[in-house]
Amino acid sequence: MKILVVGNDARTHVVAETLANSPQQPVLFTYMKANHPGLAKLSEDFELGDYNDLEKIKTFAESNAIDFAIIGPEGPLSEGVVDALDSIGIKSVGPVKALAKLETSKAFTRLLGKKYNIPGMPLFQVFESKGGLKEFAAKVDAFVVKPDGLTGGKGVMVQGDHFNTKEEGLKIAQELIEKDGIIVLEEKLIGEEFSLMSLCDGKNLFDFPPVQDHKRAFVGDKGPNTGGMGSYTTGKLLPFMTVQDLKDAHNITLKMAEAIEKETGIKYKGVMYGGFICTKDGVKLIEYNARFGDPEAMNILPVLKNDFVEVCKAVIDGTLDKITPSFREESTVCKYAVPEGYPSDPVSGRKISLKDVPSEAKVYLASVEEKQGEIYMSRSRAVAFVGIASDLEDAEVIAENAVSSVKGPVAHREDIGTMELIQKRIDHMKELRG
Numbered sequence: 001m002k003i004l005v006v007g008n009d010a011r012t013h014v015v016a017e018t019l020a021n022s023p024q025q026p027v028l029f030t031y032m033k034a035n036h037p038g039l040a041k042l043s044e045d046f047e048l049g050d051y052n053d054l055e056k057i058k059t060f061a062e063s064n065a066i067d068f069a070i071i072g073p074e075g076p077l078s079e080g081v082v083d084a085l086d087s088i089g090i091k092s093v094g095p096v097k098a099l100a101k102l103e104t105s106k107a108f109t110r111l112l113g114k115k116y117n118i119p120g121m122p123l124f125q126v127f128e129s130k131g132g133l134k135e136f137a138a139k140v141d142a143f144v145v146k147p148d149g150l151t152g153g154k155g156v157m158v159q160g161d162h163f164n165t166k167e168e169g170l171k172i173a174q175e176l177i178e179k180d181g182i183i184v185l186e187e188k189l190i191g192e193e194f195s196l197m198s199l200c201d202g203k204n205l206f207d208f209p210p211v212q213d214h215k216r217a218f219v220g221d222k223g224p225n226t227g228g229m230g231s232y233t234t235g236k237l238l239p240f241m242t243v244q245d246l247k248d249a250h251n252i253t254l255k256m257a258e259a260i261e262k263e264t265g266i267k268y269k270g271v272m273y274g275g276f277i278c279t280k281d282g283v284k285l286i287e288y289n290a291r292f293g294d295p296e297a298m299n300i301l302p303v304l305k306n307d308f309v310e311v312c313k314a315v316i317d318g319t320l321d322k323i324t325p326s327f328r329e330e331s332t333v334c335k336y337a338v339p340e341g342y343p344s345d346p347v348s349g350r351k352i353s354l355k356d357v358p359s360e361a362k363v364y365l366a367s368v369e370e371k372q373g374e375i376y377m378s379r380s381r382a383v384a385f386v387g388i389a390s391d392l393e394d395a396e397v398i399a400e401n402a403v404s405s406v407k408g409p410v411a412h413r414e415d416i417g418t419m420e421l422i423q424k425r426i427d428h429m430k431e432l433r434g
């Protein structure tokens, strides 16, 4: 079995590791934008290139007689890498470009939700001109301004967080319409967020356990939004969720998969990562991503008991209904070490040392480079550390000890996965649900 892995981040690293652990012992080939030392080590061979260099990707895949591909980040999906591979007969775990719009266009997903009466949609409106903005704002208590396209998780502007008054929000909305020609306004949802990632074969879903990510840069959910500073799972439900919340989220994703096929005639094959929020009115959909979450992938793939290669093949063959998802019932905590100053003004190109990282933690490299055996950061999240244990407190201690053992100009969030922060989430939900 020869598998092509596309990507060079921590999420792609854990995807490759999970494939490599399959009893089928696949041989991995990686196409990456920059040399990722962890992926390079796991690969029989790798190729460096841009995600829009579709010819280079096809040549690399063809010359290695690849059986199937799996795509890590959203970049290659939005460039049409899946379509390019499909054109030479190589199937992928990852949607074609037209369906990656689930992530690459917030307007596409919201309008689909509305057209097919999918539950959990907030009040929203897509704007292609400034007309009607004020009227929308008047209908809701508070609102959120969203660029339509990819922004690395840093584009959404939330009233109360990124701007205070409706007037300020309308000004941001107007400027964004002038720049992009399209935006989405939504009512502001209040509650606790979770990520439910499901593999979809076009019809059936394979759900991973729900994960809670932490988007804000600093302790106490302060500071700017980031790609995600860390995340945790507890085996099954998150402590603030109900069984019904999880069922509702699953149902929204299932209905979305059906709607996609009805609308486009194409079956969605890949990850449907729903960003959901538990509110006083039940579960609502914040957005979809068309790939695994980063950091969330580092929580759920290491505890997968199924043979991941078999699961990937079932996605491609449309036979996911034959597989029962199975996970180790353990808690996981993932914490990122990021360059000091991230995300606004990160130090750049600085050396770090991982020599003191305790061996019980799992380590996934993100935006780093290896030169003469030394690790150098770029300006993005650098290294993810994962603790896995039978209870959350132990998992947190493992992750915290690991991330704080990094030598160099790095920062991390000490509070992720701690009981103190989780109790706040539980209390918040109790208060909202009444």
Ligand code: AMP
Pocket: 122, 144, 153, 154, 155, 156, 158, 186, 187, 188, 189, 190, 193, 215, 275, 286, 287
């Ligand atoms: P996204 O770029 O869609 O991942 O959104 C980034 C973050 O913005 C989400 O994780 C939420 O915290 C926040 N957000 C997005 N949409 C809403 C909404 N309708 N109400 C409240 N917060 C939102």
Ligand code: GLY
Pocket: 153, 213, 227, 228, 289, 292, 293, 294, 295, 296
């Ligand atoms: N953890 C956020 C994301 O992957 O988009």
